[in-house]
Structures are given as C-alpha cells and as structure tokens.
Amino acid sequence: MATRKKRTLPQPVPPAPAVPPPAETPRPIAVVDMGASAIRLVVAEVPAGQPLRILEEVSRGVLLGKDTFTHGRLGSPTIEATLKALEGFRRLMDTYGVLRYRAVATSAVREASNSDAFLDRVRLRTGLDVEVIDGSEENRLTYIAVREQLRDHPARDLGDALLVEVGGGSADISFLRKGQPIQSGTYPLGSIRMRQSLASWQGSHEQGARLLVRHIHNVVDDIRREMPLREAAHFIAVGADVRFAAARILGDEAPKEGVPVVTREAFIAFCDEIIAFDLDQILERYQLSQSEAETLVPALLAYRELLLETVAEQVTVPEASLRLGLLLDLAREGDGQGIEDLRRQVLASATAVGEKYRFDAPTPARCPRSRCACSTSCGPSTGFPIAIACCWKWRRCSTTSATTSTSAATTSTPGTCCRRPTSSASPRTTWRWSATWPATTAGPFPRRATCPTWPSTATRASTSTSSPRSCAWPTPSTPTTCRR
Numbered sequence: 272m273a274t275r276k277k278r279t280l281p282q283p284v285p286p287a288p289a290v291p292p293p294a295e296t297p298r299p300i301a302v303v304d305m306g307a308s309a310i311r312l313v314v315a316e317v318p319a320g321q322p323l324r325i326l327e328e329v330s331r332g333v334l335l336g337k338d339t340f341t342h343g344r345l346g347s348p349t350i351e352a353t354l355k356a357l358e359g360f361r362r363l364m365d366t367y368g369v370l371r372y373r374a375v376a377t378s379a380v381r382e383a384s385n386s387d388a389f390l391d392r393v394r395l396r397t398g399l400d401v402e403v404i405d406g407s408e409e410n411r412l413t414y415i416a417v418r419e420q421l422r423d424h425p426a427r428d429l430g431d432a433l434l435v436e437v438g439g440g441s442a443d444i445s446f447l448r449k450g451q452p453i454q455s456g457t458y459p460l461g462s463i464r465m466r467q468s469l470a471s472w473q474g475s476h477e478q479g480a481r482l483l484v485r486h487i488h489n490v491v492d493d494i495r496r497e498m499p500l501r502e503a504a505h506f507i508a509v510g511a512d513v514r515f516a517a518a519r520i521l522g523d524e525a526p527k528e529g530v531p532v533v534t535r536e537a538f539i540a541f542c543d544e545i546i547a548f549d550l551d552q553i554l555e556r557y558q559l560s561q562s563e564a565e566t567l568v569p570a571l572l573a574y575r576e577l578l579l580e581t582v583a584e585q586v587t588v589p590e591a592s593l594r595l596g597l598l599l600d601l602a603r604e605g606d607g608q609g610i611e612d613l614r615r616q617v618l619a620s621a622t623a624v625g626e627k628y629r630f631d632a633p634t635p636a637r638c639p640r641s642r643c644a645c646s647t648s649c650g651p652s653t654g655f656p657i658a659i660a661c662c663w664k665w666r667r668c669s670t671t672s673a674t675t676s677t678s679a680a681t682t683s684t685p686g687t688c689c690r691r692p693t694s695s696a697s698p699r700t701t702w703r704w705s706a707t708w709p710a711t712t713a714g715p716f717p718r719r720a721t722c723p724t725w726p727s728t729a730t731r732a733s734t735s736t737s738s739p740r741s742c743a744w745p746t747p748s749t750p751t752t753c754r755r
Contacts, residue, residue: 299326299367302597303360303374305401307336307439307463308562310353312360313594314367317602323595326367331356332562335379336439336463341470344384350392357397373601374401377409377593378440378461406457410443412596413509414452419599420589421507424530432505433498435577436593437512437570439463444577446498447507454498460490460573462512462566476549483569487576495580506535506583509591511563512570516541517588519557533586535578542575 301314314327333353338346345353364372380386381403390401404412413436421427432447442460445452465483472479494500517531520541525531546568548556553564578586 298371299369300598300601301364301367301369301372302594302601303357303372303399303401304592304594304597305335305353305374305376305380306593307339307377307379307461308332308334308566309439310335310356310360311594312363313598314364314369315598315602323598323602327363329360329363331359332560334463334562335383336461337467339379339383340440340461340464340467343382345380345386345389350389353389354392354396357393357399361397361399371601372399373597374399375404375593375597376401377404377438378406378457378464381405382440406441406443407455409441409457409593410445410452410455412593412600413443413591414445414447414455414596415599416591416593416596417507417509417589418450419595420591421530421587424587426505426507426530426585426587430504431499431502432507433500433503433577433581433583434507434509435574436509437462437573438510439566442573444494444498446500446503456494456497458490458494460487462570462573465569465573466565480546480568484572484576487569487573491576491580494577500577500580501582503581503583505587506578506581506585507587507589508574509589510570512567513574513586513588514590515557515563515567516545516571516574517586530590531588533588535584535586538578538586539575542571545571 297316297318299314299316301312304311304313310331310333312327312329313325315323315325317323331352333349333356335345335349335353338344338349376386376390380389380401383389386403390403393399393401414434417434418427426432427447428450430449434445434447434452436443438461440461440463441457443455443457445455447453465486468486469479469483472482514531516538517533518525520533520537521531545553548568550564553559553567554561557564557567559567574586
C-alpha cells in the first residue's frame with residue numbers, strides 16, 4: 272500500500288536583520304582669522320561625541336596692522352597680498368568640501384578707514400563673507416578656547432586668574448573668578464601697534480626700549496584702575512610669543528602632554544634678557560622670521576608688566592587661540608551650549624559690577640528660576656539703586672531695601688516687598704512693583720524699573736480680592752508703588 276505524503280505549507284523566510292546605514296562622515300568646518308600680523312586658516316572636522324580633529328592649518332604673513340597703525344588705512348599692496356592669500360584659502364576649503372565656515376577680522380581691519388571697501392573686494396573676489404568682530408567677541412572666543420584647554424586645571428577653576436592675550440593690534444584681558452569671566456577689556460598693547468609707534472625712532476636701542484616700557488606701564492596703570500589685578504593668583508598667557516618664550520625657558524623639560532607652566536622668576540628673567548637684544552641679534556640668535564622677531568620684544572614686555580601687577584607665582588601657557596575658540600563656537604552652534612555659556616558669563620559680570628558698588632548679593636541668589644526679570648538693589652547709604660542684575664526665570668520681585676508694611680489682607684517682610692500676599696483670602700493674587708526716581712537723580716540709573724508678575728494675567732484677574740498697597744524706599748523722594 273502506497274504511503275501518503277504529508278503536505279506541508281511553506282514556512283515564511285525570516286527577514287534579514289536590518290543593516291544600519293553607514294555613519295555619515297562629518298562635514299569639515301573652517302575658520303579664517305585675519306589678524307594684524309598674519310592671515311590664518313584652520314580646517315577641522317567634528318565627529319559625533321569626539322573632540323575636534325584638525326585637518327589643515329595654513330598661515331600667510333600679511334602685516335595688515337602695519338598699514339593701519341601707521342597710516343590709518345590699508346594700502347593697495349597689502350590689500351592685493353591679502354586677496355591672493357584668501358583666494359588660496361578658498362580653494363583649499365573647496366577641496367575639503369567645507370560648507371560651514373566663519374571668517375573674522377580684528378583690530379587691523381576694524382580700525383582701517385577703508386575697511387568697508389576692503390571687505391567688499393574680499394567678498395567679490397573670493398566669495399568669503401568676513402565679519403569684523405569687536406574686542407568683547409575676541410575675549411569671549413579666547414575664553415572658550417582657554418576653558419577647553421584648561422579643563423579641571425587649578426589655574427582656571429581655583430581662585431582668581433588673569434587671562435591675557437597680546438596680539439598684533441591689541442591685548443585682550445579678562446579677569447576670571449572661579450573659571451567665569453567677570454571683567455574683560457581690549458587695550459592698545461598690540462605688539463605691531465607698539466612697534467609702529469617707534470618706527471621713526473632714531474635713538475639707541477636702549478632708549479627705545481625704555482620708551483616702550485614707559486608706554487606699557489602707562490596703559491597698565493589704566494588697566495589697574497578697571498580690574499583688580501592684585502587679586503589674581505593665577506596668570507594665564509595666550510599667544511605665539513609667550514608660547515615661544517615658554518618653550519625656550521623649559522627646553523627639554525617642556526611637557527610632551529599637558530599645559531606648560533613657567534615660574535614667575537624664570538619668565539621675568541627671560542624677558543629681561545631678551546630686551547637687551549636688538550632686531551638683528553634676535554633674528555640671528557633665535558632663527559625667527561622678520562615678522563616674528565619684530566613682535567617678540569613688545570609682546571613679552573606687555574606680559575611681563577601685567578604679570579608683575581599680580582601675585583601669581585606661575586605663568587600658565589595653554590595651546591589656545593582665537594581660531595580654536597572660533598572652531599569650538601562653530602562646532603557647538605546648534606546644541607545650545609553657547610547660550611548657556613553666555614548666560615553664565617552675563618550673570619557673573621553683572622554680579623561683579625554689583626560687588627563693585629556693594630550691592631546686596633543674596634537677593635538674586637534667592638530667586639526661584641521660573642521667569643526672567645530684573646531685580647534692583649539699593650545701597651545702604653544712598654537709598655538709590657546701584658546695580659541691576661538679571662536673574663533668569665524669577666517667580667517674584669524682591670527689593671531688599673523696602674520697609675516692612677502690613678495690612679489686613681497682606682503681610683510683608685524686608686526683602687519681599689510687593690510679593691504674593693500670604694492671606695488665605697486671596698492665595699493666588701500676585702503683585703508687581705515699579706519704582707520711579709525723581710528727574711534730578713544723577714548717575715547711570717534707570718528712571719523706572721518693573722518686574723513681570725506670576726501667575727498669568729487671566730488667573731490673577733480672576734483671583735484679585737484686595738486693593739494695592741504701597742511700599743517705600745528708604746528716602747521719601749523715591750516712592751515705590753505696588754499694583755496688580
């Protein structure tokens with residue numbers, strides 16, 4: 272008897288495992304820095320979750336600052352040399368497929384009387400859109416680079432530090448407190464600027480050096496009036512000239528990895544030694560280019576004078592630059608980190624201004640973070656506002672100098688005038704305050720200051736059960752009225 276064959280349904284073939292798409296190669300980014308002594312290009316890529324990787328660095332020695340600081344405008348030969356250098360940079364950027372870039376120009380272009388015509392020629396001939404940045408942006412970008420290079424370094428995070436970069440056209444100086452910049456400024460201590468001021472000097476080298484030291488000392492006196500230089504326990508120096516000095520001082524002891532640190536005595540001794548050499552001796556002794564030799568002495572003397580104004584025992588020399596700050600800022604453009612950094616820096620600077628005028632520091636610190644507003648603190652002696660510090664996301668307005676006031680529906684304590692009433696009759700009613708100063712009030716103080724309220728207007732309107740009450744400043748001529 273024939274056996275019956277079993278019929279089986281065809282089994283479904285399991286789908287092949289999904290193959291993840293290949294990781295997209297990050298597009299290179301580029302920055303162009305048009306300084307007073309050179310034009311530089313850096314091309315880098317930013318792999319996801321990894322640090323920057325430099326692909327190419329190019330520099331062309333075009334002395335934009337020599338024309339600007341001598342004649343006040345950029346000459347035709349200098350403009351033509353700049354355009355040729357930028358054309359080469361643009362071809363290199365196209366070779367790498369760069370789509371995102373940032374090109375900036377600093378003091379040499381910023382102070383030139385024909386800067387607009389120069390930038391138009393750059394745009395038409397190379398296609399590069401160059402942004403002229405001011406001193407505050409230079410300080411911000413330099414700080415970003417230093418913060419990256421000095422992660423967990425005591426010079427950045429412990430105590431007060433003075434961050435100095437002496438460029439060709441100006442010196443960017445920031446005072447850091449616990450890693451946050453609280454004061455910064457740009458000063459006429461650029462090495463090319465100082466060299467050009469002595470270009471017509473016909474006296475001896477020793478007399479010219481004394482004139483240079485006197486000029487630097489006068490500028491440092493002005494800086495001392497604006498920044499607490501004596502409080503700086505750390506000295507952070509940025510720039511090619513100070514890196515050269517650190518390499519010469521340390522020699523074979525220079526660290527292969529990490530940040531070079533030079534003692535105060537060794538750095539001052541090296542500066543005193545090099546000031547005795549004229550330009551020809553520097554060229555022969557250190558085998559530098561002409562442009563590097565011209566900027567070395569003025570830059571090191573500026574670092575020396577600023578170091579002597581501090582109590583720092585060491586000079587920290589990180590591998591930071593404006594170009595690194597530009598790359599980091601461009602790479603993190605979309606992650607929101609830049610806004611958070613700016614917020615911290617603004618609050619730190621506002622606090623420093625308040626401390627300068629002896630404001631009530633605990634007031635902004637007490638504010639819950641739910642709405643952005645401004646708090647005005649009053650001085651204990653004058654009774655007028657002496658600082659306005661923006662505190663992000665406040666829920667209420669506090670005035671530390673307001674007098675105690677009570678009524679049947681509300682109670683108030685010093686420091687919380689015009690706050691939400693504590694009475695159960697209207698638990699959700701809130702107030703805002705406004706202060707009007709007399710027209711004769713002198714000084715840089717606002718005539719009116721207002722704070723937003725919480726909760727929303729609709730909620731507040733539906734729960735208002737009590738009438739406004741008045742608060743008073745310590746002086747009778749500055750009334751403050753609380754109202755819904």
